Amino acid sequence: MKVRASQEDLKKLNIESAVVLLYEGDFKNLSRLGRGISSKVKKALELENFKGKEGQIEKIPLPGQRIGLVYAVGLGKKEKVESDTFRRATAVAVKRLKKDGVKRTVFILPSRVKDKVYQAVAEGAVLGSYTFDKYKSKKEEDKKEIEEVFIYNAPEDAVKRGVIVAEAQNYARNLVNEPGNVINPVTLAEEAKRLAKEYKLQCKVYDEKQIQEMGMLALWSVGKGSATPPRFIHLTYKPRGKAKDKIVIVGKGLTFDSGGLNIKPGDYMRTMKMDKSGACAVLGIMKVVAQLKPKVEVHGIIGAAENMPSGSAYRPDDIIRAKNGKYIEIDNTDAEGRVTLADALSYASELKPSKIIDMATLTGACMVALGEYTAGLFTNSPSFAQEIKESAKEAGERVWELPMDDERLRKKIKKGPADVVNTGGRYGGAITAAMFLEEFVENGIEWVHLDIAGPAWSKEDYGYYVPGGTGFGVRTCVEYIMSIEEKK
Numbered sequence: 001m002k003v004r005a006s007q008e009d010l011k012k013l014n015i016e017s018a019v020v021l022l023y024e025g026d027f028k029n030l031s032r033l034g035r036g037i038s039s040k041v042k043k044a045l046e047l048e049n050f051k052g053k054e055g056q057i058e059k060i061p062l063p064g065q066r067i068g069l070v071y072a073v074g075l076g077k078k079e080k081v082e083s084d085t086f087r088r089a090t091a092v093a094v095k096r097l098k099k100d101g102v103k104r105t106v107f108i109l110p111s112r113v114k115d116k117v118y119q120a121v122a123e124g125a126v127l128g129s130y131t132f133d134k135y136k137s138k139k140e141e142d143k144k145e146i147e148e149v150f151i152y153n154a155p156e157d158a159v160k161r162g163v164i165v166a167e168a169q170n171y172a173r174n175l176v177n178e179p180g181n182v183i184n185p186v187t188l189a190e191e192a193k194r195l196a197k198e199y200k201l202q203c204k205v206y207d208e209k210q211i212q213e214m215g216m217l218a219l220w221s222v223g224k225g226s227a228t229p230p231r232f233i234h235l236t237y238k239p240r241g242k243a244k245d246k247i248v249i250v251g252k253g254l255t256f257d258s259g260g261l262n263i264k265p266g267d268y269m270r271t272m273k274m275d276k277s278g279a280c281a282v283l284g285i286m287k288v289v290a291q292l293k294p295k296v297e298v299h300g301i302i303g304a305a306e307n308m309p310s311g312s313a314y315r316p317d318d319i320i321r322a323k324n325g326k327y328i329e330i331d332n333t334d335a336e337g338r339v340t341l342a343d344a345l346s347y348a349s350e351l352k353p354s355k356i357i358d359m360a361t362l363t364g365a366c367m368v369a370l371g372e373y374t375a376g377l378f379t380n381s382p383s384f385a386q387e388i389k390e391s392a393k394e395a396g397e398r399v400w401e402l403p404m405d406d407e408r409l410r411k412k413i414k415k416g417p418a419d420v421v422n423t424g425g426r427y428g429g430a431i432t433a434a435m436f437l438e439e440f441v442e443n444g445i446e447w448v449h450l451d452i453a454g455p456a457w458s459k460e461d462y463g464y465y466v467p468g469g470t471g472f473g474v475r476t477c478v479e480y481i482m483s484i485e486e487k488k
Contacts, residue, residue, distance in 0.1 A: 001125070001126070001129050001145065001146050001147060001148070001149060002147065002148050002149070003122050003125045003126060003148075003149045003151070003159065003162075003163050004148070004149070004150055004151070004159065005118075005150075005151055005154040005155060005156040005158075005159040005160075006106065006150040006151065006152055006153075006154070007153065010032070010033070010034070010067070010106065010152065011034075011066065013104075013106055013150055014104060014148075015067065015104045015105055015106050015148075015150065016067070016068050016069065016102060016103060016104055016105070017067060017068065017069035017070065017071065017097065017102050017104070017105045017106075018033060018067050018069075018070050018071070018105060018106050018107075018108060019070075019071045019073060019090075019093045019097070019105055019106070019107045019108065020032075020033065020041075020070060020071070020072050020073065020108045021073050021075055021086065021089055021090070021107065021108065021109050021110065021121075022052040022072055022073065022074060022075060022110070023052055023075050023076070023077070023078040023081065023110060024051055024052040024053055024054075024074060024075070024076050024077045024078070025051065025052060025077075026052065026078060026110075027042060027045070027052070028110075028111075029108060029109070029110045029111070030042055030072075032108050032152070033067065033070065033108070036065075037062060037065055037066075037067060037070065040060075040062060040065075041060050041062075041070050041072065044058075044060045045058060045060070045072055050072055050074070051074070052072075052074040052075065052076070053074045053076055054074055054075060054076030054085065054089070055074060055092070056072075056073070056074035057071060057072070057073050057074070057092060057093065057096055058071070058072045059071055059096070059100070060072065069100075069102065071093055071096065071097070071105075073089045073090075073092070073093050074089070075089055075110075082393075082396070083116050083117055083119075083120040083394060083396065084120065084395075084396025086109070086113075086117050086120045086121050086124065087120040087121070087123055087124040087127070087396050087463075087464060088124065088396075088463040088464060089124070090107060090120075090121045090123075090124030090125050090128060091124040091125070091127050091128030091463055091464030092128065092463065093107075093128070094124070094125050094128035094129050094146065094149070095128050095129075097146055098129065098144050098145065098146055099144065100144075101144045102146060103146060103147045103148070104146070104147055104148045104149075104150075105146065105148075105149055105150070106149075106150040106151070106152050107121055107125070107149065107150070107151050107152065108152045109121065109151070109152070109153070109154075115155050115157075115158040116158070116394065118151060118154040118155055118158040118159060118162070119158040119159070119161050119162035119165075120162065120396070121151055121154070121159075121162070122151060122154075122158070122159040122160075122161075122162025122163050122166065123162040123163075123165055123166040123169075123464075123475070124166075124464055125149045125151075125166075126162070126163055126166030126167055126170065127166050127169060127170065127464035127465075128464050129145075129146060130170050130173060130464075130466060131466070132173070132174060132177045132466075132468055134174075161292065164288055164291050164292060165288055165474070165475060165478055168284040168285070168287040168288045168471075168474055168478075169284055169471035169474040169475060170471065171283070171284050171287060171471075172277075172280040172281050172283060172284035172469070172471035172474055173280075173468065173469045173470060173471040174469075175188075175191070175276070175280040175283065175469070176273070176274050176276065176277050176280045176456070176457075176468070176469025176470075176471065177273070177468045177469045178273065179273050180255055180256030180272075180273050180306065183255050183273070183276065184226075184228040184255045184256070184306055185223065185226075185228055185229065185230050185231040185253070185255055185304035185305055185306060186228055186229070186231060188231065188233070188253060188255055188276065188279065188302070188304045189205040189231040189233050189304060191283065192205065192233045192235060192283060192302070193205060195235075195283055195286065195287060196235055199286075199287060199290035199291065200290065201235050201236060201237055201286060201290050202235065202236035202237075202238070203233070203234070203235050203236075204233075204234045205231055205232070205233055205234075206231065206232040206233075206234075207229065207231065208220065208223070208224075208229035208230055208231075210232075211230060211231075211232050214232075214323065214347075215321070215322075215323045216232060216303075216322075216323050216343035216346075216347070217320050217321050217322065217323075217343075218320050218321075218322040218323070218328060218339045218340060218342045218343045219232060219303045219305060219339075219340045219343040219344070221314040221318065221320045221330075221339065222254075222260075222305045222307055222314060222336045222339050222340050223304075223305030223306060223307075223340075224312050224313070224314065225260060225261075225307070225308045225309060225310045225312055225313025225314060226305070226306035226307070226308040226310070227308075227310075228255075228306050230303070230304060230305040230306075230340075231304045231305075232302070232303055232304070232343075232344075232347075233253070233279075233300075233301070233302040233303075233304060234299065234300070234301055234347075235282075235283075235286045235299065235300035235301075236297075236298075236299050236300075237286060237289045237290055237297065237298045237299075237300075238297050239293060239294065239295045239296065239297065241295070242295075243295060243296055243297040244294075244295045244296055244484055244485065245296050245297070245354055245355070245484050246296070246297040246298075246299075246351075246352075246353045246354055247296065247297070247298055247299070247353050247354065247355045247356070247357065247481070247484075248298075248299040248300075248301055248348040248351055248353045248355075248356045248357070249282050249285055249286075249298065249299070249300050249301070249356075249357050249358075249359070249477055250278075250282070250301045250302075250341065250344045250345060250348050250356060250357070250358035250359070251276075251277075251278035251279035251280070251281055251282035251283075251300070251301070251302050251358070251359050251360070252275070252276070252277075252278035252279060252303070252337045252340065252341055252358075252359070252360035252361060252362065253276050253278065253279030253302040253303055253304035253305065253340070254272075254275035254276055254304075254305060254306070254307055254336065254337055254340070254361075255273070255275070255276045255304060255305070255306050256272055256273055256275065256306050256307070256308075257269075257272045257275040257306075257307045257334070257336065257337075258272070258307055258308050258309060259307065259309075259333065259334035260307045260308065260309055260313050260314065260333030260334060260336060261309050261313050261314075261315055261316065261333045262316065262332045262333045262334045263309055263334075264334060271457060274361060274456055274457045274469055275337070275361050276304070277359075277361050277452060277456035277457065277469060277470075277471075277472070277473075278358070278359035278360045278361060278452060278456075278473070279302040279304060280469070280471070281359050281452075281471060281472065281473040281474050281477070282300040282301070282302055282359070283300070283302075284471055284474040285298075285300065285473075285474055285477045285478060285481075286298070286300040288474070288478045289478070289481060292478075292482065294481055294482055294484065294485040295485055296481055296484050296485060298481060299348070299351055299353065301344050301347060301348050302344070303340040303341065303343055303344040305336075305340055307333070307334075307336045313333070314330060314333060315330065315333065316330055316331060316332060316333060317329070317330065318330045319417065319418045320339070322342040322343055322346055322440060323342070323343045323346035323347060323440075324342075324346035324349070324440055324442075326342075326419040326420065326439060326440065327418040327419045327420075328342060328418055328419070328420055328421070328422055329416045329417060329418035329420070329421040329422065330421075330422055331416075331421050331422055331423040332422065332423050335422045335423045335433070337360050337361070337362050338360075338362060338422060338433050338436050338437055339422055341358060341360060341437055341440070342436075342437070342439070342440045343440075344358070345358060345437060345440040345441050345447075346440045348441075349440070349441055349442035349445055350442075352445075353445060354445070354446060355381075355384060355445065355446045355447070355448075356441060356445055356446070356447045356448075357388070357447075357448050357449075357450065357477060357480075358437065358447075358448075358449050358450070359450045359452050359473045359477075360449070360450070360451060360452065360453075361451075361452055361453045361456050361457075362430070362433050362449075362451045362452075362453055363376075363429050363430045363433050363451055363453055364429075364453060365426075365428070365429030365430040365433075366402075366429075366430035366451040366453050366454060367453050367454040369402070369430060370400055370454060371454060372454040372455065372458075372459070373398055373454060373455050374398040374399065374400050374454060374455060375392075375397070375398065375399045375400075375450045375451060375452045375454065375455055375472065375473070376399070376400060376401075376402050376430050376434075376450070376451035377389065377399045377400060377401045377402065377448060377449070377450055377451075378401070378402055378404055378430075378431070378434035378437075378438075378448070378449040378451070379401070379404065379446075379447060379448045379449070380404070380438060380441065380446065380447050381446035381447065381448070383446075384446040384447075384448055385401055385448060387480060387483070388448050388450075388476065388480060389401070390483075391476050391477075391479040391480040391483060392476040392479075394479050395475035395476045395478075395479040396475065397455070397472060397473070397475055397476045398455065399450065399476070402430060402431055402434070403431065404431065404434060404435065404438070406428070406431065409424065409428045409431055409432055409435065410432075410435050412424035412425055412428075412432050413432050413435055413436050413439075419439070420436055420439050422436065424436070430451055433451070434449050434451070437449050450473060450476075452472050452473055455470060455472040456469065456470055456472045456473075457469060457470065458470050
């Protein structure tokens with residue numbers, strides 16, 4: 001599907017339908033269809049009692065007209081509409097258009113919207129068209145796909161950026177949805193190399209021997225129980241000329257998590273291919289950065305491992321030395337993500353960035369606290385947290401900050417014979433996991449941890465999502481990186 005900006009008169013576009021996005025109770029935008037069509041559409045909407053509430057969609061056939069179908073899509077009350085409202089509405093419309101077999105359409109927005117809204121509409125169109133049917137051996141012969149989407153009166157740069165971001169998010173979704181027998185630490189590293197070659201990024205991949213030689217015994221310990229050895233991936237984007245900032249994005253890359261010797265029950269092991277969602281988001285972000293070329297140096301870091309039970313697997317009570325010299329006592333082998341991130345964050349700190357963002361499907365506790373649609377945010381820097389929250393709001397990804405100042409909770413990861421223990425108990429589990437990670441971030445570096453366990457995977461069809469991987473975090477991080485470009 002091609003998504004394009006169009007400045008042409010609607011009469012000149014090769015389209016069979018139009019989608020008009022309407023505020024609740026405000027149908028002025030229909031006039032852009034032309035007097036004859038707009039009056040017919042308005043009458044039809046009145047007959048159907050269409051008010052323009054968010055989520056409402058009305059299909060209006062217009063036999064004999066140059067535009068044979070008009071879809072009216074409600075945005076809700078104007079004062080409550082945000083960029084993500086447009087993103088969701090566009091995605092819902094695209095899903096409906098696909099179902100109806102529409103090939104070419106134009107989206108018509110209300111007047112005087114900002115460029116970010118046009119970008120959001122382009123994102124919604126691409127995200128809403130997403131399917132993962134790679135392993136369907138019998139393809140539907142009459143599979144319906146939209147060929148072209150025009151966005152009327154849109155700035156070309158905004159639409160182009162939206163397409164780049166959304167295609168990268170869909171790329172991350174594809175990787176998340178790949179099963180563990182396809183994407184493992186080795187093949188994930190090969191994919192990173194392929195991405196780097198295509199987009200001219202620097203890429204270093206360290207094998208199991210090099211991981212041990214570098215002192216990454218935490219990552220090595222988690223991965224050594226599997227027949228497929230761990231990999232450590234470092235992607236780098238450097239702008240031409242002087243960079244305005246230097247940041248590192250770290251992603252948890254557990255390509256499959258059985259729980260290890262503390263093995264998960266069967267129901268909890270299903271979907272654990274999604275435990276690499278943070279890593280997949282990192283690859284998506286680097287894909288965008290390589291194309292948009294901001295004046296920001298960006299590093300993408302992934303510790304990739306498969307957590308499996310075997311005679312060589314790491315054990316409860318093991319004490320492991322991480323890259324920064326701190327010792328970790330293992331209480332539960334199913335709290336493995338934070339152990340791999342200990343080495344990844346230590347390595348990231350050695351790069352001397354100003355800021356680190358890590359993304360990880362880390363704790364079920366975060367889902368219990370915030371639900372399935374919101375990521376937990378933890379930080380050592382209130383100002384950095386505020387910037388990420390603003391970026392997430394613009395990107396339409398929900399985050400909520402949880403506290404890091406309860407020293408009684410912190411004591412729970414300090415008990416025992418080592419510097420830290422990898423679990424702090426059931427209560428406050430998302431917070432103690434973040435406190436554990438903070439132990440491996442060098443002093444003086446601003447850090448945000450996003451626990452994406454909930455929103456990284458969708459069980460339902462809503463908005464621009466379908467069941468499966470969501471690519472959560474790509475839009476927020478890209479929005480933040482581009483905000484550095486715009487502010488400085």
